Amino acid sequence: MDSRCAILCEVLLAIFLPPLGVCLRHGCCTVEFLICLVLTILGYVPGIIYALYAILCVEREPRVDHYDTLA
Structure with a gap:
């Protein structure tokens, strides 16, 4: 669970x-970004709307460490 301060900073x-807000939340090489x-690029307002949707509604993918399977 993310802190409210982190979510507020991402929204701002x-x-x-x-x-940049989406990059901080999901990463720079993701579909959301x-x-x-x-x-x-096409329009500033659609970018803001999608960024708020991606930050507030789309869940992050759980991080999977593949090092455990190698050991």
Whole structure:
């Protein structure tokens, strides 16, 4: 569970620079980031709307460490 302060910072960044907020939440090489980047290039407001959706509604993928299976 993320802290409320982290989510608030991501939301504020998503309003000013939508791809940056999504990048902090999901990573820079994800589908969410690429969609947000394209929408921001096409229009600033659609980028903000999608960034807020991606930050507040889309769950993160659980991190899987593959090192345990190698040991």
